[in-house]
Every structure is written in structure tokens, then in C-alpha cells.
Amino acid sequence: MINTNNFIETDFEWPTGFYSDAKHIGLKHEKLDFGWLYSEVPAAAAGVYTTNKFCAAPTAKTKEIVSQNHKLQAIIANSAIANSCTGLQGEKDVLTEQTLVAEKLNIEPYLVGVASTGLIGTCLPMKKIKKGIDGLSLTSSTDLTKAILTTDTKQKIISITFKIQGITCKMSGFAKGSGMIHPKMATMLAFITTDVAVGDDTLQPLLNELTDVTFNQITVDGDTSTNDMVLTLANGMANNEPLTNESPDYQVFKEALHFVLQKLAQKIAADGEGATKLVEANVLEAQSKMDAQAISKAIVGSSLVKAALFGADPNWGRIISTIGATPATYNPETIDIKINEFLVVKQSLAVDFDKEEVSDSLKQDVITLTVDLHDGQYDGQAWGCDLTYKYVKINATYSS
Structure with missing residues (x-):
């Protein structure tokens, strides 16, 4: 900090x-x-x-x-x-x-x-x-x-x-x-x-x-x-x-x-082409700083995660699958995930949450995704944005 x-x-x-x-x-x-x-x-x-x-x-x-x-x-x-x-x-x-x-x-x-x-x-x-x-x-x-x-x-x-x-x-x-x-x-x-x-x-x-x-x-x-x-x-x-x-x-x-x-x-990151939201990913208790940074950046870089956040869809499955695709080392059975302040995954299993309430929180300008690996002492952060229709429009006509 x-x-x-x-x-x-x-x-x-x-x-x-x-x-x-x-x-x-x-x-x-x-x-x-x-x-x-x-x-x-x-x-x-x-x-x-x-x-x-x-x-x-x-x-x-x-x-x-x-x-x-x-x-x-x-x-x-x-x-x-x-x-x-x-x-x-x-x-x-x-x-x-x-x-x-x-x-x-x-x-x-x-x-x-x-x-x-x-x-x-x-x-x-x-x-x-x-x-x-x-x-x-x-x-x-x-x-x-x-x-x-x-x-x-x-x-x-x-x-x-x-x-x-x-x-x-x-x-x-x-x-x-x-x-x-x-x-x-x-x-x-x-x-x-x-x-x-x-x-x-x-x-x-x-x-x-x-x-x-x-x-x-x-x-x-x-x-x-x-x-x-x-x-x-x-x-x-x-x-x-x-x-x-x-x-x-x-x-x-x-x-x-x-x-x-x-x-x-x-x-x-907040002014990404066509973006409407700044996305911050925090990864906690990783085995190494490199792992923490790699996972956090993979999350904010995932097109599926970015699209879900644009649509205010609390689809945590996209987050955990992105984590699983990284080369980082961690225990896949001890992961907690929060979307904003809402706990949606505990020990790698779904927990009950109010989908409408979490979806409403995803309509704000800044979104925080927190992943606690419970597997080490290193933390990492990354920043990105949502993926919108406007991004495609901007880049379809950039040179013309």
C-alpha cells in the first residue's frame, strides 16, 4: 500500500x-x-x-x-x-x-x-x-x-x-x-x-x-x-x-x-476506447508476486469478463475460469471471490447471493473484483475496463 x-x-x-x-x-x-x-x-x-x-x-x-x-x-x-x-x-x-x-x-x-x-x-x-x-x-x-x-x-x-x-x-x-x-x-x-x-x-x-x-x-x-x-x-x-x-x-x-x-x-484504464467502467482486480495471498500480478491482469484482460461487466452480469464463472487458464500456481479448492463487496464464491464453491443486488452494483463507474487464493503471502493488482459496442465502432473506422 x-x-x-x-x-x-x-x-x-x-x-x-x-x-x-x-x-x-x-x-x-x-x-x-x-x-x-x-x-x-x-x-x-x-x-x-x-x-x-x-x-x-x-x-x-x-x-x-x-x-x-x-x-x-x-x-x-x-x-x-x-x-x-x-x-x-x-x-x-x-x-x-x-x-x-x-x-x-x-x-x-x-x-x-x-x-x-x-x-x-x-x-x-x-x-x-x-x-x-x-x-x-x-x-x-x-x-x-x-x-x-x-x-x-x-x-x-x-x-x-x-x-x-x-x-x-x-x-x-x-x-x-x-x-x-x-x-x-x-x-x-x-x-x-x-x-x-x-x-x-x-x-x-x-x-x-x-x-x-x-x-x-x-x-x-x-x-x-x-x-x-x-x-x-x-x-x-x-x-x-x-x-x-x-x-x-x-x-x-x-x-x-x-x-x-x-x-x-x-x-x-478508465478511459479505454468505448469504456464505461474502470475495473480493478485485486488478488490476495498468492504464492508469489508474479502469480498475483498474472492472475489479476488476466482477469481484467478477459474479453468474457469485460463483456459481462459491461452488461452488469455477475457471472463469476468467467472470473474463475480465467484464473484457471493462467500458469500461476495455487490451490484450486481454496479460492474466494468478491464482486464489489459481495461474496459470490467461497472455497471455490458458489454461495447464495442476491443477483439483482450484485448486478445493480455493477452499474457503477468503478468495479472491484477481489480474489483471495488463501495460498501464500503475496498480493497483486491490475486495472482494465469493460468491453462495449463503442469499442468495436471506434476501431472499425480508426484510419478512415
Whole structure:
């Protein structure tokens, strides 16, 4: 459990030293589609990236420079066009973006990350990109949080404040993602900014660890994209002594980052394409953490479970059959299942419950499924959404 007593959620704003801007440059018909994020000083950077073998050019280049330098000072991002499966031209366009941004900001190209999301197989219209970069400025605008959206119906943003070494610090995160969310982040972009000073060799392993229990535990439709990326930038402008995992306030920072990542992951799951409900699966008392996470994610990823929840059908048989199809190790005779607060299975056998009452509870916006294996000491969580008619409609006409 995250200790939320150490931080306060606030209205969204950038941490000290971060600036942004966004424009409509014609990649979409009317909406914002292009922008950048900038730090006054080079920031410690960590990233986690798609596992899709067809890694998009901007994602691959950003992964390369963050892995080599562990620093970023700017990120240029666009929606509508993924710049994926675009060959040498796509790679060239990424380098051009880096160069143009670096020249305008008077920084080195290797300090510029690039992120794109949208339709696969189309090259960027570089005349529009160049003009767009020319028109960007350094402001406190938060419009970039809108410019990265594709089929999303809402912004996914969060800001918190907390104290490190007695200094008030801020962390702000924003993300996009609605479809193709599985199994390792998928068609999502997420950016976390903070003014805390963190050692380069501390931030990356921490992001890896926390991504496994947040973004990697959401699913919408079982598909994986080519462009997903999570970047965390820590510019140190709060002027604390750089944190390491031995620092007294390391746990405060870890819980703050965990909270921000988890909130963004939940917002993505709740805004799945066509979704009407956020679904949380909690698996208790498993033999291993891996088993707990695998079972919880299988439950929220099951099309049969998702469809039943859309229809407010308390069909627990779909939940238990999904558990049985996983490779996890557990005692199949000791399982309890709750739908919301209602016990529907005890020791792997049905119990009497009011089907109408449970069905009514499934009409709410957030549904909690709890599975207690009674077979160990490890817990796991995952988040997903229901499967609706609208999901099919959205994806039947995505490129046309």
C-alpha cells in the first residue's frame, strides 16, 4: 500500500524549472497536435519503452539517448501520426526534429527526446513540423497534456507536492492512452516531471520497478503498439541533496512516484476506447508476486469478463475460469471471490447471493473484483475496463 500521508494532490502545474507549449499544426483537423516540454537545466532522465519488435523511430531514438546519457532537457511530441514503420525516412525525420529543437533552445541534440503517437505507417509532414517548432515558445501552459491525445476522451494529469529534506517539491505527470493497452504499456505516452534532485543510477531502476506494478498492470484490448514510452525527468531545481536509495527521504520520493504512476495508469484504464467502467482486480495471498500480478491482469484482460461487466452480469464463472487458464500456481479448492463487496464464491464453491443486488452494483463507474487464493503471502493488482459496442465502432473506422 502507498502511504499517501506524505504528499498532497494539487491542481496541475509544472514543477520548478519546467516550461511547455502546444499548437495545432494541422496533423489533426482542429485539435492541438504538437508541442514541447523544456527544463531550464538538463534533467536526470529514465525511460521504459515498448516491447513491440516494430519499435517506432522516435521511441527507438529516445531510448538510445536516455540509455546512453541519462539526461534530457526537452521533449518534442506530436499526436495523429506515429512515425512508425517508416524506414530510413522516419529515422531521418527524428534526427531533424532533434536538431531543430536543439538549435531553437540552444542545447545539444542529444538532450532532446522525441515522442509520436497516432496512425502507423505514415511519415511526418516535415514542413508542418518545422513550422510548428518555429512557433513554439516557453510558457507555463499545460496544453501539451491535450496535444498528445488521440482517441482519448479526457486529459490524464496529476500533480502532487511533498517534502524532501524539509524542502517542498512538486511532481507532475501526464499521459495519453485509450486503446492498444497491453501487455507492456502499449499505445501510451507518459511523462513525469519533478524538481527533486535524483541520482542518475537511482531513477532508472526505480522507474523499472514501479512500472511493473502500475503501467504494466493495465490492459484495455490485448494489443501492443509500437510507440509506447514512459519518461521521468528530475531537474533538481528544488535544490535538495541528490537522492539515492540510501537517502532518508528515498521512501517518500518512491511513494510519490508510485502514486503518480498508479493514478495515470488508472486514468488510462478508465478511459479505454468505448469504456464505461474502470475495473480493478485485486488478488490476495498468492504464492508469489508474479502469480498475483498474472492472475489479476488476466482477469481484467478477459474479453468474457469485460463483456459481462459491461452488461452488469455477475457471472463469476468467467472470473474463475480465467484464473484457471493462467500458469500461476495455487490451490484450486481454496479460492474466494468478491464482486464489489459481495461474496459470490467461497472455497471455490458458489454461495447464495442476491443477483439483482450484485448486478445493480455493477452499474457503477468503478468495479472491484477481489480474489483471495488463501495460498501464500503475496498480493497483486491490475486495472482494465469493460468491453462495449463503442469499442468495436471506434476501431472499425480508426484510419478512415
